[in-house]
Amino acid sequence: MGLFDDVLGAGESLFRNEDALEYEFLPKLLPFRENEQRELARCVSPLFQGRNGRNVLIHGAPGIGKSAAARFVLRELEEKSDEIAVVYINCWQTNTSYKVFLEVCDQLGYKFTQNKNSTELIKVIASMINKKSAVIVFDEIDKAEEFDFLYSLIEELYKKSLILITNYKSWLIELDERIKSRLTPELIEFKQYTDKETAGILKERQQYAFVPGVWEEAAFTLVCQRAAAAKDIRTGLYLMRQAALRAEDAASKKVAEEHVKQALSTMDEFTIKSSADLNDEEKFIYEVVKKHDGKKIGDLYNAYKKDGGQASYKTFQRKIAALDEGRFITLERKTGDGGNTTIVNRKITEF
Numbered sequence: 001m002g003l004f005d006d007v008l009g010a011g012e013s014l015f016r017n018e019d020a021l022e023y024e025f026l027p028k029l030l031p032f033r034e035n036e037q038r039e040l041a042r043c044v045s046p047l048f049q050g051r052n053g054r055n056v057l058i059h060g061a062p063g064i065g066k067s068a069a070a071r072f073v074l075r076e077l078e079e080k081s082d083e084i085a086v087v088y089i090n091c092w093q094t095n096t097s098y099k100v101f102l103e104v105c106d107q108l109g110y111k112f113t114q115n116k117n118s119t120e121l122i123k124v125i126a127s128m129i130n131k132k133s134a135v136i137v138f139d140e141i142d143k144a145e146e147f148d149f150l151y152s153l154i155e156e157l158y159k160k161s162l163i164l165i166t167n168y169k170s171w172l173i174e175l176d177e178r179i180k181s182r183l184t185p186e187l188i189e190f191k192q193y194t195d196k197e198t199a200g201i202l203k204e205r206q207q208y209a210f211v212p213g214v215w216e217e218a219a220f221t222l223v224c225q226r227a228a229a230a231k232d233i234r235t236g237l238y239l240m241r242q243a244a245l246r247a248e249d250a251a252s253k254k255v256a257e258e259h260v261k262q263a264l265s266t267m268d269e270f271t272i273k274s275s276a277d278l279n280d281e282e283k284f285i286y287e288v289v290k291k292h293d294g295k296k297i298g299d300l301y302n303a304y305k306k307d308g309g310q311a312s313y314k315t316f317q318r319k320i321a322a323l324d325e326g327r328f329i330t331l332e333r334k335t336g337d338g339g340n341t342t343i344v345n346r347k348i349t350e351f
């Protein structure tokens with residue numbers, strides 16, 4: 001064997017389609033979620049007969065295909081029918097009623113939204129959708145700061161299915177009675193994948209993303225083990241990409257176990273959850289937390305101001321609470337001589 005047989009040449013890559021490792025990439029099939037998808041289809045199917053659809057609350061742990069399954073159903077609907085408008089909204093970014101209405105208008109292709117308030121926008125939405133019907137997905141619904149838009153949409157739209165997605169089933173219990181009694185959603189629980197299912201899903205993604213044969217068996221097994229331990233497919237996607245990038249950096253023609261180990265050493269919670277889930281302000285705050293791990297929230301706020309942060313203390317506290325809920329950080333409540341205080345820790349993932 002020559003000295004350089006294992007070295008990648010210029011322009012050579014281990015990746016065939018790196019995009020397939022994006023968290024948002026939607027594969028052609030979603031194995032192991034057939035039943036959940038069928039349930040979803042059953043809830044929206046009355047729309048095909050010109051009847052009202054059912055509302056749905058999808059709940060389950062992070063990284064197990066909830067968003068993917070909902071987007072999958074929307075994609076099929078789009079291909080099947082022109083009579084059903086489809087809208088997908090993530091409530092991390094689109095978190096107020098006004099923003100929701102603007103976004104719905106935008107996705108329906110209505111552009112004349114300037115100077116219109118929420119009441120006017122919902123009228124526009126109703127007039128467009130009530131000519132046909134609609135399926136509207138609100139992903140990460142628990143991240144919305146208000147829920148009046150649900151009330152308006154339920155009241156104003158005749159034929160629709162609202163599909164809400166959350167990690168916390170308890171979210172529904174706390175929902176305003178006025179909205180809850182109108183929403184009456186069917187609950188669909190997404191259960192965690194077994195280790196075998198996790199490996200199967202990652203294998204398929206690997207085939208999309210990589211030149212055949214570049215992964216050493218032991219390296220891929222390690223990826224699957226870590227993803228199964230984290231119970232999150234995103235961990236596997238992240239590790240596959242990072243390990244292959246490390247292999248390429250070393251000009252190696254194979255992704256080996258050592259590359260996965262290197263990738264593991266740089267992994268933290270932030271890299272696993274899609275960074276697209278955080279807006280710039282939240283990312284900024286997260287960086288401050290990382291820099292000042294284990295500080296009291298008041299001191300952390302001072303550090304944040306010193307780094308150029310603009311938000312009020314109250315807003316800052318809210319963002320910290322949201323980062324905690326999104327499991328980017330952990331909060332610890334401590335009682336000291338000065339009364340109660342909150343310690344903010346960056347999340348340490350145990351592997």
Ligand SMILES: Nc1ncnc2c1ncn2[C@@H]1O[C@H](COP(=O)(O)OP(=O)(O)OP(=O)(O)O)[C@@H](O)[C@H]1O
Pocket residue numbers: 022023024025026027029030031032033060061062063064065066067068069166167201233234237
């Ligand atoms: N059954 C599956 N087949 C193929 N890919 C899957 C499957 N389940 C999940 N994935 C992939 O795993 C990643 C995470 O899935 P998804 O984004 O749907 O998680 P989620 O349950 O919505 O998590 P969160 O609650 O954090 O939003 C995505 O890239 C998705 O394509």
Ligand SMILES: [Mg+2]
Pocket residue numbers: 066067068139
């Ligand atoms: Mg999701």
